[in-house]
Amino acid sequence: MKKYKQAFREEWLELPEFGSWLQRDPNNGERAWCSICESQMAAKHSSLLAHSKSEKHMKCLGERYAIETVANLMKRKDGKKSDEIREMLKMEDGDFQGGPVDDDDDMDDKK
Numbered sequence: 001m002k003k004y005k006q007a008f009r010e011e012w013l014e015l016p017e018f019g020s021w022l023q024r025d026p027n028n029g030e031r032a033w034c035s036i037c038e039s040q041m042a043a044k045h046s047s048l049l050a051h052s053k054s055e056k057h058m059k060c061l062g063e064r065y066a067i068e069t070v071a072n073l074m075k076r077k078d079g080k081k082s083d084e085i086r087e088m089l090k091m092e093d094g095d096f097q098g099g100p101v102d103d104d105d106d107m108d109d110k111k
Contacts, residue, residue: 008032008043017052021061036060 007030012018025031025040032043034051037060041047051057 005030006042006044012045012048018048021052021057022048036064 008024010024012022012032021034021036023033023035025033025043028040030043032041032048033039034041034057037051037057039056041051
């Protein structure tokens with residue numbers, strides 16, 4: 001008995017849950033490609049749904065959003081925020097002096 005093999009469906013590109021990241025795999029037209037994670041997967045609706053909710057996809061999506069946000073801020077013509085962001089990006093790891101403030105430590109210093 002021959003087993004059915006699901007092929008990539010163009011109509012999946014129109015679905016809101018897949019439209020922003022799903023592509024046909026450029027190396028294998030029967031498989032799917034995630035442009036956010038840059039990974040190949042089976043072209044099965046259930047696999048695509050599982051991938052869209054996966055920890056890896058969510059992490060990559062968050063990183064992509066952060067990069068695009070920084071890039072858009074750096075493009076601003078009025079100079080607001082973009083100079084600050086450029087300076088932060090120039091800093092090497094460990095040079096950043098900001099971060100959460102622990103109010104208890106300040107209180108200990110005053111005693």
